[in-house]
Amino acid sequence: MEIEVKSQSDNEMVFIVRDAEVPFINAIRRTAMVSVPKIAIEDVNIIRNDSAMFNEVLAHRLGLTPLVSDLDALEGMSLPEDDDWDVYDNGIMFSLNEVGPKVVYSKDLISSDSKIKPVYDTIPLVKLKEGEEINIEAVAKVGYGKEHAKWMPTTVCAYKQYPEITFNEDVEIDYDCAQACPRGILKSDRRSKKIKILDIEDCAMCKSCVRASDNGYIQVGFRPNDFIFRIETDGAMPPKEVLLKACDVLGEKADKFIRFSEEGGSK
Numbered sequence: 001m002e003i004e005v006k007s008q009s010d011n012e013m014v015f016i017v018r019d020a021e022v023p024f025i026n027a028i029r030r031t032a033m034v035s036v037p038k039i040a041i042e043d044v045n046i047i048r049n050d051s052a053m054f055n056e057v058l059a060h061r062l063g064l065t066p067l068v069s070d071l072d073a074l075e076g077m078s079l080p081e082d083d084d085w086d087v088y089d090n091g092i093m094f095s096l097n098e099v100g101p102k103v104v105y106s107k108d109l110i111s112s113d114s115k116i117k118p119v120y121d122t123i124p125l126v127k128l129k130e131g132e133e134i135n136i137e138a139v140a141k142v143g144y145g146k147e148h149a150k151w152m153p154t155t156v157c158a159y160k161q162y163p164e165i166t167f168n169e170d171v172e173i174d175y176d177c178a179q180a181c182p183r184g185i186l187k188s189d190r191r192s193k194k195i196k197i198l199d200i201e202d203c204a205m206c207k208s209c210v211r212a213s214d215n216g217y218i219q220v221g222f223r224p225n226d227f228i229f230r231i232e233t234d235g236a237m238p239p240k241e242v243l244l245k246a247c248d249v250l251g252e253k254a255d256k257f258i259r260f261s262e263e264g265g266s267k
């Protein structure tokens with residue numbers, strides 16, 4: 001198996017995996033989405049809320065506010081499988097105490113731990129009119145995406161098989177197929193009597209080009225064992241860390257299965 005990183009930033013990573021199987025790639029995808037630990041606000045104690053927003057909506061908004069959850073931030077925090085996870089104040093405490101008129105933003109959340117704070121300062125939480133007050137205490141805990149979307153570290157985690165485009169040289173060139181491509185990745189070159197493929201990795205395999213060609217000049221398929229994988233996060237964790245953690249989780253599960261098999265399946 002070979003892996004080639006095509007692009008990488010703080011929130012996004014695209015890489016190509018060659019010579020792999022669908023079940024393996026899908027296991028990585030699912031694990032990254034639902035089994036990688038992330039920090040999010042879980043308990044909200046609303047002491048005062050004069051705003052027009054219902055308490056439940058406000059609590060939901062706080063839960064979905066991305067908090068820094070990199071490996072450094074997660075260090076030492078209780079996981080849902082730990083006995084003390086449920087204890088109310090066993091987490092990162094946040095307070096929010098504001099008086100209107102103003103828009104309350106994520107930057108107004110005061111954290112008890114300087115490492116763990118909202119990823120972005122400018123997420124609007126609630127609007128307060130003149131004299132309205134909000135006084136909230138909240139606790140952030142580690143959780144998994146399989147329990148709630150707020151603990152899902154990925155906003156996009158998807159793969160597609162590597163596209164393959166071929167031309168039938170036995171029939172007349174059909175320039176219509178290039179015009180039909182919604183992504184503009186096919187370019188007619190009438191001088192050299194060819195259709196050029198500008199960026200095959202951008203092909204959505206929608207087959208609009210195939211349908212537009214009456215004489216079957218173009219065919220679109222894919223390489224069954226090569227994949228283009230894209231991970232995007234909400235900024236709480238870098239995509240590389242999500243991927244590494246997903247591999248760790250998957251490795252631990254495989255180890256458990258091996259031990260179970262070696263012990264004769266008795267436990």
Ligand code: SF4
Binds near residue numbers: 185186220
């Ligand atoms: S399959 Fe769709 S995206 Fe790919 S080349 Fe054809 S029209 Fe363009």
